[in-house]
Amino acid sequence: MKILVAVKRVIDFNVKVRVKADRSGVETANVKMSMNPFDEIAVEEAVRLKEKGVAAEVIAVSMGPQSCQETIRTALALGADRGIHVNTDIELQPLAVAKLLASIIKREQPSLAILGKQAIDDDCNQTGQMLAGLLGWAQGTFISKLAIEGAEAEITREVDGGLEVLRLNLPAVLTTDLRLNEPRYATLPNIMKAKKKPIETLSPADLGVDASPRLSTLKVDEPPKRQGGKMVQSTAELVEKLRSEAKVI
Amino acid sequence: MGVLVLGEHDNNSLKPATLNTVTAACAISPDVTLLIAGSGCRAAAEAAAKIVGIARVLLADAAHLAHGLPENLAAVIAKLAPGFSHVLAPATTFGKNVTPRAAALLDTAQVSDVIAIESPDTFVRPIYAGNARATVKSAEAIKFLTVRATAFAAAAAVGGQAPIEVVGDTVDLGLTRFMRQELSKSERPELTAARIVISGGRGMQSGENFKLIEQLADKLGAAVGASRAAVDAGFVPNDYQVGQTGKIVAPDLYVAVGISGAIQHLAGMKDSKVIVAINKDGEAPIFQIADYGLVGDLFKALPEFIAELDKPR
Numbered sequence: 001m002k003i004l005v006a007v008k009r010v011i012d013f014n015v016k017v018r019v020k021a022d023r024s025g026v027e028t029a030n031v032k033m034s035m036n037p038f039d040e041i042a043v044e045e046a047v048r049l050k051e052k053g054v055a056a057e058v059i060a061v062s063m064g065p066q067s068c069q070e071t072i073r074t075a076l077a078l079g080a081d082r083g084i085h086v087n088t089d090i091e092l093q094p095l096a097v098a099k100l101l102a103s104i105i106k107r108e109q110p111s112l113a114i115l116g117k118q119a120i121d122d123d124c125n126q127t128g129q130m131l132a133g134l135l136g137w138a139q140g141t142f143i144s145k146l147a148i149e150g151a152e153a154e155i156t157r158e159v160d161g162g163l164e165v166l167r168l169n170l171p172a173v174l175t176t177d178l179r180l181n182e183p184r185y186a187t188l189p190n191i192m193k194a195k196k197k198p199i200e201t202l203s204p205a206d207l208g209v210d211a212s213p214r215l216s217t218l219k220v221d222e223p224p225k226r227q228g229g230k231m232v233q234s235t236a237e238l239v240e241k242l243r244s245e246a247k248v249i
Numbered sequence: 250m251g252v253l254v255l256g257e258h259d260n261n262s263l264k265p266a267t268l269n270t271v272t273a274a275c276a277i278s279p280d281v282t283l284l285i286a287g288s289g290c291r292a293a294a295e296a297a298a299k300i301v302g303i304a305r306v307l308l309a310d311a312a313h314l315a316h317g318l319p320e321n322l323a324a325v326i327a328k329l330a331p332g333f334s335h336v337l338a339p340a341t342t343f344g345k346n347v348t349p350r351a352a353a354l355l356d357t358a359q360v361s362d363v364i365a366i367e368s369p370d371t372f373v374r375p376i377y378a379g380n381a382r383a384t385v386k387s388a389e390a391i392k393f394l395t396v397r398a399t400a401f402a403a404a405a406a407v408g409g410q411a412p413i414e415v416v417g418d419t420v421d422l423g424l425t426r427f428m429r430q431e432l433s434k435s436e437r438p439e440l441t442a443a444r445i446v447i448s449g450g451r452g453m454q455s456g457e458n459f460k461l462i463e464q465l466a467d468k469l470g471a472a473v474g475a476s477r478a479a480v481d482a483g484f485v486p487n488d489y490q491v492g493q494t495g496k497i498v499a500p501d502l503y504v505a506v507g508i509s510g511a512i513q514h515l516a517g518m519k520d521s522k523v524i525v526a527i528n529k530d531g532e533a534p535i536f537q538i539a540d541y542g543l544v545g546d547l548f549k550a551l552p553e554f555i556a557e558l559d560k561p562r
């Protein structure tokens with residue numbers, strides 16, 4: 001079977017983002033970019049299924065400007081077989097990403113699409129669910145375990161109360177949680193090999209999708225700052241302060 | 250055109266986040282309908298009918314709606330939604346799972362994790378782990394939102410008496426089967442609704458040592474939380490995780506013990522009213538946002554803290 005993974009290029013999780021002075025967004029110039037950590041987990045899971053002989057091919061898809069090709073190369077170095085880049089400078093929102101993915105899926109006919117549960121920049125946590133809805137497929141979100149058994153996938157989901165186990169008909173859309181696996185590092189030979197793997201470039205028009213945004217951002221600003229930094233010298237002082245100053249216990 | 254709220258419940262009672270979502274809905278329109286979907290969930294619908302501010306309750310009760318399976322539930326919402334201007338759900342794992350699917354079925358964008366309602370079409374939401382806030386305007390005919398519970402007060406759970414209407418004709422798509430769930434059982438308050446939260450991090454060193462956190466929590470009637478590092482290390486179950494990718498909490502008092510204060514952790518707790526940090530490293534970033542910081546070894550500080558609470562005042 002084929003597996004499609006979606007990989008988003010985002011500001012690295014270690015970067016402390018800054019809001020632009022004109023409040024139009026956050027500063028992205030000269031900022032380190034990486035693959036969304038949840039998407040590394042998605043690639044890892046797909047590659048493991050290939051190594052186990054469950055999957056025959058892993059296709060990595062990224063959408064956005066030309067620089068997304070680097071993110072696809074990273075996925076190829078981690079073991080994906082080929083890439084698809086939907087090249088666009090439009091601000092892509094989750095519904096548009098889901099429509100573009102759905103269109104690619106109709107051409108490629110994978111049995112599984114694996115996405116991250118959320119992108120750590122916009123934190124929307126929507127794309128996988130929307131994709132499953134558009135395709136009419138089963139969805140397994142926030143998963144921490146996956147087993148493919150014939151025409152079904154058994155998944156464990158991380159939910160607010162604990163864990164939930166479901167069986168999904170294939171084809172299905174899955175979204176990864178942090179504890180699904182620990183992604184490998186790309187080795188130098190694999191990085192070299194990845195340079196020779198094919199990346200197809202498409203436009204939203206090639207895929208017959210109107211990707212224009214539905215939501216407009218009026219402004220981006222900073223949340224109110226906390227005034228922290230006060231220290232206490234002992235637990236006795238702490239308890240006293242919590243009782244008489246903060247009045248929370 | 251009123252607002253439809255997707256209620257979260259366990260068939261018998263409502264989950265607390267439902268009440269916060271109702272408050273957000275009332276900020277948009279006085280005409281709020283609450284949908285209770287499930288299997289054998291009439292008791293939850295009756296509880297919903299008592300919430301102050303609800304105009305009517307829709308009850309969709311069918312075997313294939315058990316366990317909130319998103320495929321069948323999204324279809325119900327998508328069928329009802331065209332009668333409303335907005336569809337709101339709590340931004341819990343339940344709401345996050347089903348709402349985007351329902352929105353996509355209607356070719357509609359969703360605004361996730363709303364923390365303020367500026368007007369019926371303009372909403373504020375956190376981005377980049379809460380390091381920035383975006384004010385977003387939606388031109389969609391039906392506006393789908395998930396609502397961050399900690400940003401809205403809870404609506405009064407009793408006092409109303411809304412009529413309950415039954416929604417029939419729901420379908421089983423047969424895409425998914427529920428196998429089992431492993432829910433953490435605890436006598437303590439729920440993490441996201443607790444007035445006090447005591448969280449432990451990697452500094453706790455083991456699950457066994459979390460007993461110290463639990464003792465302190467029980468003294469204060471608090472819930473127990475954790476950092477991702479503590480969950481990944483297996484000290485505590487996944488549903489204890491506080492942060493960007495775990496639960497968002499905003500209690501009156503948050504005590505972070507052996508937690509360094511990574512931005513992903515802060516994203517889940519920095520709206521707490523009072524923050525206490527206990528850490529042996531005086532340079533730990535958690536101290537920058539703590540109202541009261543104590544530099545010291547937690548294995549000494551926690552027993553002292555507990556003993557201090559026991560002293561007669």
Ligand SMILES: Cc1cc2nc3c(=O)[nH]c(=O)nc-3n(C[C@H](O)[C@H](O)[C@H](O)COP(=O)(O)OP(=O)(O)OC[C@H]3O[C@@H](n4cnc5c(N)ncnc54)[C@H](O)[C@@H]3O)c2cc1C
Pocket residue numbers: 006007008009025036038039061062063064091092093094097114115116117118119120121122123124125126127128215216217383385
């Ligand atoms: C200039 C600019 C302005 C923006 N303004 C806004 C705004 O106002 N509102 C807003 O909501 N967003 C805005 N975005 C962000 C962009 O729209 C997001 O890519 C989109 O919202 C998706 O949200 P998400 O990644 O948080 O989705 P999620 O649903 O959190 O993403 C989940 C998963 O979907 C997949 N995925 C998502 N995007 C891609 C992609 N491009 N390629 C491949 N896979 C992908 C990944 O597997 C990811 O893990 C802006 C982006 C730019 C460049």
Ligand SMILES: Cc1cc2nc3c(=O)[nH]c(=O)nc-3n(C[C@H](O)[C@H](O)[C@H](O)COP(=O)(O)OP(=O)(O)OC[C@H]3O[C@@H](n4cnc5c(N)ncnc54)[C@H](O)[C@@H]3O)c2cc1C
Pocket residue numbers: 013037038120449450451452453475476477478479490491492493494495496506507508509510511512513514517527528529530533545546547548
């Ligand atoms: C995509 C992504 C998502 C993430 N999501 C989350 C999330 O939702 N929630 C979350 O918490 N993290 C999240 N993280 C992880 C986050 O970046 C940090 O790695 C994590 O929060 C660190 O946990 P910690 O503070 O317990 O551990 P550490 O950073 O290792 O800190 C341990 C602290 O304990 C102190 N300590 C040790 N021993 C003692 C002692 N005896 N007495 C007192 N103090 C002691 C140390 O001084 C140190 O400050 C995420 C990361 C990524 C990449």
